Amino acid sequence: MRRELTNRRRSISIMAPTRKRNVKLGNPAEPRIKAAKLDLNSIVEDILSSRKNANDVFDIFDLLQSENEKDVVSAVDACGNLFSALLERKKLHKGKLPEEEEALSGTYNAEDKYNIFMRHRYNDCMEMLLEHLCHELHDVQVASLCCLMKFAAAQGQHPLEDLDWSEHFTFPRELLQTVVDRLLSRTTDKSLLISRFQEFLENEDVRYYVMSSIRENMGKNKGEVIPVYQNNLCTLMCNITMPKEEAELSNFMVKQEAKHEDWKAAKLLEHKRTFERMWLGFLKFKLPTSMYKKILVILHDSILPHMSKPTLMIDFLTAAYDVGGAISLLALNGLFVLIHQHNLDYPDFYKKLYNLLDPSIFHVKYRARFFHLANLFLSSSHLPLYLVAAFAKRLARLALTAPPTALLIVLPFIYNLIRRHPSCRVLIHEPSADDEPLNDPYLMDEEDPAQCCASKSSLWEIKTLQRHYHPDVAKKAMLINKPLSQQEDDISELLETTTYELMERDLKPASAKRVPLEFETATRLLPKGGRDVMGHHFCLA
Numbered sequence: 001m002r003r004e005l006t007n008r009r010r011s012i013s014i015m016a017p018t019r020k021r022n023v024k025l026g027n028p029a030e031p032r033i034k035a036a037k038l039d040l041n042s043i044v045e046d047i048l049s050s051r052k053n054a055n056d057v058f059d060i061f062d063l064l065q066s067e068n069e070k071d072v073v074s075a076v077d078a079c080g081n082l083f084s085a086l087l088e089r090k091k092l093h094k095g096k097l098p099e100e101e102e103a104l105s106g107t108y109n110a111e112d113k114y115n116i117f118m119r120h121r122y123n124d125c126m127e128m129l130l131e132h133l134c135h136e137l138h139d140v141q142v143a144s145l146c147c148l149m150k151f152a153a154a155q156g157q158h159p160l161e162d163l164d165w166s167e168h169f170t171f172p173r174e175l176l177q178t179v180v181d182r183l184l185s186r187t188t189d190k191s192l193l194i195s196r197f198q199e200f201l202e203n204e205d206v207r208y209y210v211m212s213s214i215r216e217n218m219g220k221n222k223g224e225v226i227p228v229y230q231n232n233l234c235t236l237m238c239n240i241t242m243p244k245e246e247a248e249l250s251n252f253m254v255k256q257e258a259k260h261e262d263w264k265a266a267k268l269l270e271h272k273r274t275f276e277r278m279w280l281g282f283l284k285f286k287l288p289t290s291m292y293k294k295i296l297v298i299l300h301d302s303i304l305p306h307m308s309k310p311t312l313m314i315d316f317l318t319a320a321y322d323v324g325g326a327i328s329l330l331a332l333n334g335l336f337v338l339i340h341q342h343n344l345d346y347p348d349f350y351k352k353l354y355n356l357l358d359p360s361i362f363h364v365k366y367r368a369r370f371f372h373l374a375n376l377f378l379s380s381s382h383l384p385l386y387l388v389a390a391f392a393k394r395l396a397r398l399a400l401t402a403p404p405t406a407l408l409i410v411l412p413f414i415y416n417l418i419r420r421h422p423s424c425r426v427l428i429h430e431p432s433a434d435d436e437p438l439n440d441p442y443l444m445d446e447e448d449p450a451q452c453c454a455s456k457s458s459l460w461e462i463k464t465l466q467r468h469y470h471p472d473v474a475k476k477a478m479l480i481n482k483p484l485s486q487q488e489d490d491i492s493e494l495l496e497t498t499t500y501e502l503m504e505r506d507l508k509p510a511s512a513k514r515v516p517l518e519f520e521t522a523t524r525l526l527p528k529g530g531r532d533v534m535g536h537h538f539c540l541a
Contacts, residue, residue, distance in 0.1 A: 044078050048085055050503060076140070095252055098116060120259075126175070134188060153254065155172040157170075176206070177213040180214060184232050186228060191231070194236050204243070230285065238294070238302075242272070244306075247265075269308065276312065282356040310342055311342050313334065318346070322352070328352070330370065350449065353377060357395065359398060386449065429481060440458075448462045455525050
């Protein structure tokens with residue numbers, strides 16, 4: 001289809017009828033194609049130097065559709081140089097573009113006919129570059145993407161359409177929308193190309209209009225979401241890094257000559273609003289578990305702080321917290337931000353946090369994150385006795401089957417709870433004889449910490465851990481035999497400890513001390529006289 005269009009354009013070329021091309025596209029054996037391969041820069045210079053060479057643009061288009069990767073990349077660079085120069089020289093028709101047949105038979109002068117002809121070639125070039133964004137070769141995709149963004153920058157400085165100044169100023173929004181639509185493919189994974197596109201997102205205006213384009217693209221999606229499309233969408237959105245302050249909005253691809261302060265892309269509040277609408281629109285989709293986790297990992301740090309109304313995420317986070325498992329653990333970060341910074345009232349929060357404590361908590365890769373946040377949530381001295389006792393008792397019970405790396409976190413964690421809440425010392429000093437059968441009133445299966453009877457129990461599990469096979473764990477468990485110090489243990493250094501690190505530390509031999517055995521260090525087994533050992537040490541009668 002692309003080749004047929006180009007051939008049709010050639011047949012109606014109006015600038016130099018004697019130079020019409022009847023060359024078949026994609027045939028490298030033609031002499032003119034060989035010449036084009038040799039020096040594309042000369043062809044570009046010839047086209048720019050004289051209108052009579054306008055038809056030479058088709059030689060570049062032939063290479064643009066070649067099967068050779070180097071030829072295509074070279075042709076893309078040539079197109080970028082050619083049409084950027086034409087835009088700068090204002091040699092492309094501005095405004096509504098007439099058909100070429102109309103220009104040929106109309107009353108246009110030679111200059112206007114040239115501008116109309118080259119504007120059609122410019123449109124043809126952009127269509128081919130957009131098709132190359134789905135090329136099988138990654139280098140061709142990257143070259144085409146960079147060329148299209150080069151056109152976007154040039155069009156911003158030299159617009160081809162009469163844009164609505166009050167709404168979009170001179171930014172080529174339609175071109176960027178088309179690029180974003182191709183990046184959000186429904187059939188091909190575009191993760192690599194999107195990672196290359198990230199450098200353009202550092203421009204404030206590009207980022208703003210990309211977010212708007214993503215919203216429009218999602219609005220076109222109806223029915224079931226295709227996984228490939230959803231993955232491309234998530235990848236592009238996660239690559240957007242928002243500024244934190246108004247003063248950071250200084251890097252623009254297209255600088256507006258007037259009314260820059262009134263431009264939405266120059267206002268941080270407008271960025272936040274567009275960012276917020278984009279994410280809220282995306283989170284309406286049904287997300288696979290892997291994507292759910294990926295978003296929750298970055299939500300508290302890369303999404304919530306940049307939203308104009310973070311409280312709009314309450315429904316999403318509370319729903320994620322109700323899912324259970326690793327997703328609930330990851331939702332804790334976002335809920336922590338909303339509770340402590342935005343006064344979120346969540347009555348059942350501690351009850352659900354309590355129910356997250358199960359044996360799997362010691363084996364997930366988010367263990368360090370969970371204990372860090374749990375430590376913050378349980379740091380308040382106003383928490384009731386039954387609640388703190390329930391957490392301490394449940395952790396102690398789970399510790400009986402936990403790995404050593406987890407126990408080195410859990411034991412100091414329990415000790416810190418007791419230090420913060422002295423009323424919990426009753427769990428240590430519960431009297432019982434050694435030979436008395438243990439009748440623990442604690443109900444492990446009770447979901448409500450207020451009904452589990454933890455405050456009536458004791459931490460006998462820690463006494464059991466004093467006979468643990470790992471010496472570090474046994475040493476930590478022995479600390480409960482003495483009055484705990486007022487200074488809390490710093491568990492931050494223990495959160496990332498892995499089993500491998502623990503084994504390496506245990507297997508590493510301790511530095512041996514040199515013990516002197518004689519006043520004078522022996523240097524040899526026998527003395528210099530050569531006498532045997534028996535004769536040297538014993539005098540026989």
